[in-house]
Amino acid sequence: MKKSIMVLVALLGLGCVHVMADDGAELYKKCAVCHGASGEKAALGKSKIIKDLGVAGVITALKGYKDGSYGGASKAIMKGQAATLTDAQITSIASYIAK
Numbered sequence: 512m513k514k515s516i517m518v519l520v521a522l523l524g525l526g527c528v529h530v531m532a533d534d535g536a537e538l539y540k541k542c543a544v545c546h547g548a549s550g551e552k553a554a555l556g557k558s559k560i561i562k563d564l565g566v567a568g569v570i571t572a573l574k575g576y577k578d579g580s581y582g583g584a585s586k587a588i589m590k591g592q593a594a595t596l597t598d599a600q601i602t603s604i605a606s607y608i609a610k
Contacts, residue, residue, distance in 0.1 A: 533599050535607025541592070542604070550608045557585060561608055569605035574598075 542561075545554035550562030561569060573596060575581020576589040596604070 533597075533603045535603035535605075538596075538600055538604050539607050555585060555588075557583075564608075566602075566605045566609045569608050570601055573601045573604065577601075 542550075546552055546558070546561050551560060553560060561572075564572065572581055572589075573593045576586060577593040577596065579586070579590055582589055593601070
């Protein structure tokens with residue numbers, strides 16, 4: 512019985528870590544350095560204002576940066592930022608930005 516409880520607690524703990532990893536606010540923190548606390552800045556003075564893109568626009572941009580099909584002169588910077596994001600994380604970030 513104790514072993515079953517310990518396994519259940521461990522699995523619940525892993526589930527919480529996964530949920531936290533997909534939290535848009537937490538994931539957005541590294542973006543805020545260039546894009547501002549709520550996506551209100553033009554990163555490096557050149558990018559679009561991401562809070563104005565909407566959920567679909569942010570998803571399109573991040574997936575495009577990830578696969579190299581989107582972006583201008585600074586797309587190499589964003590490709591590195593988006594490379595490790597899952598589709599679920601991209602959606603979480605987009606939803607957070609567009610709130």
